[in-house]
Amino acid sequence: MGNCVTEQHSDKDDVSVITKTHFKFKYVIGKGGFGKVWKVQQKKTDGYFAMKVMLKSRILAKRSVSSVMNERNLLAKLKHSFLVNMHFAFQDRENLFVILDHLDGGDMRYHISWKKKFTEEQTKFFMSNIIIALEYIHNLGVVHRDIKPENLVFDSNGYMRIIDFGIARVLTQENHKDTSGTPGYMAPEVMCRQNHGISVDYFALGVIAFECMFGKRPYYGKNRKAIRDHILSKQVKIKRQDIPKGWSIEAADFINKLIQRKPVNRLGLSGPKELISHPWFADFDWEAVKSKRAISPFVPPQNKDNFDTKYANEPWKDEDSDLMKKQNELVKQAHIQALFEGYYYTRLSEYSSAVSIIRSEIPARKRKKNRNNALSLSTYGSNLNTKEA
Numbered sequence: 001m002g003n004c005v006t007e008q009h010s011d012k013d014d015v016s017v018i019t020k021t022h023f024k025f026k027y028v029i030g031k032g033g034f035g036k037v038w039k040v041q042q043k044k045t046d047g048y049f050a051m052k053v054m055l056k057s058r059i060l061a062k063r064s065v066s067s068v069m070n071e072r073n074l075l076a077k078l079k080h081s082f083l084v085n086m087h088f089a090f091q092d093r094e095n096l097f098v099i100l101d102h103l104d105g106g107d108m109r110y111h112i113s114w115k116k117k118f119t120e121e122q123t124k125f126f127m128s129n130i131i132i133a134l135e136y137i138h139n140l141g142v143v144h145r146d147i148k149p150e151n152l153v154f155d156s157n158g159y160m161r162i163i164d165f166g167i168a169r170v171l172t173q174e175n176h177k178d179t180s181g182t183p184g185y186m187a188p189e190v191m192c193r194q195n196h197g198i199s200v201d202y203f204a205l206g207v208i209a210f211e212c213m214f215g216k217r218p219y220y221g222k223n224r225k226a227i228r229d230h231i232l233s234k235q236v237k238i239k240r241q242d243i244p245k246g247w248s249i250e251a252a253d254f255i256n257k258l259i260q261r262k263p264v265n266r267l268g269l270s271g272p273k274e275l276i277s278h279p280w281f282a283d284f285d286w287e288a289v290k291s292k293r294a295i296s297p298f299v300p301p302q303n304k305d306n307f308d309t310k311y312a313n314e315p316w317k318d319e320d321s322d323l324m325k326k327q328n329e330l331v332k333q334a335h336i337q338a339l340f341e342g343y344y345y346t347r348l349s350e351y352s353s354a355v356s357i358i359r360s361e362i363p364a365r366k367r368k369k370n371r372n373n374a375l376s377l378s379t380y381g382s383n384l385n386t387k388e389a
């Protein structure tokens with residue numbers, strides 16, 4: 001598999017192979033279910049990226065191979081200025097690596113934790129950013145299914161992008177009945193294992209807007225069951241007298257229409273146009289936001305780290321417990337490595353320039369030797385979405 005190729009050739013022999021040695025590790029900016037997210041700098045270009053490192057042993061222990069492969073495959077098809085885009089994906093024997101756009105404004109959960117609430121103007125701006133991103137993925141038939149503050153990251157200008165496509169799905173005729181997602185943001189039809197579609201993302205959007213308005217979620221509880229019981233027991237509605245000072249009745253109406261328990265009653269059932277044409281967005285300059293000309297009413301503080309610094313100084317390897325050592329031994333087995341086959345991804349532009357460098361710099365005799373690898377990479381490249389630059 002590709003992994004072996006990486007180990008047999010040095011970078012000098014095969015410039016098309018991207019490895020972690022091509023990046024300088026700056027510091028940890030987040031923690032995910034399978035490992036950490038680092039701010040890194042690509043040595044060749046000096047450009048900053050986010051590197052999500054996922055331990056294969058953790059992925060196996062959590063039975064999540066299909067979820068990480070799914071995320072990588074979806075990210076290869078998606079490219080949009082309101083999403084965190086993938087640039088490269090590669091692996092070594094113990095880890096998967098994915099290189100993404102780096103955003104330095106912190107995630108929305110971090111900002112909710114210190115700000116508690118946002119103004120109507122800020123909330124409307126956040127909603128518009130998420131709607132633009134959702135419009136793009138929904139038009140491609142992709143439903144995210146895990147829209148929540150942790151998965152919304154700000155850039156330094158206060159524009160927001162969606163991350164984490166681990167449980168996203170391409171909608172099929174059959175639809176989906178699994179209960180993936182995060183309680184509190186999960187639509188009732190997902191909790192109850194019913195068929196579901198794009199409007200689950202709009203339910204989550206409504207929950208986030210409610211949280212911006214009141215500093216708490218509409219449906220809550222100590223655990224998953226309590227949250228489910230709360231949702232099933234009553235429809236939450238913001239009444240006229242509950243609307244906080246500084247908020248409009250249109251904002252409350254927009255949120256009320258999104259947090260509907262029944263998808264048939266929910267705004268956006270037939271697509272994002274229903275949200276865009278809601279009276280709350282009358283006179284809203286969508287074009288200025290889409291082109292990122294508009295000034296965001298919330299700019300993440302520039303003079304402090306916008307992430308939980310408790311992860312920042314942790315060393316690269318902190319996984320030497322006996323259990324991890326055992327699991328890493330297991331991961332070395334060929335049949336387990338095969339599960340991650342195809343994780344590689346290189347932007348086609350990067351691939352083409354790599355090929356021309358190989359052609360011009362590596363003598364013909366040596367080039368022949370490398371042909372197998374180049375061929376396998378080109379077959380792989382041809383499978384990728386042609387939208388890539």
Ligand SMILES: Nc1ncnc2c1ncn2[C@@H]1O[C@H](COP(=O)(O)OP(=O)(O)OP(=O)(O)O)[C@@H](O)[C@H]1O
Nearest residue numbers: 030031032033034037050100101102103107150164
């Ligand atoms: N591209 C990025 N730029 C800046 N910060 C990021 C980026 N990607 C992730 N982060 C930070 O790292 C955190 C974890 O990332 P992510 O949600 O992708 O991990 P995960 O493994 O998918 O988590 P989960 O446990 O939800 O599956 C995010 O909440 C965010 O704070």
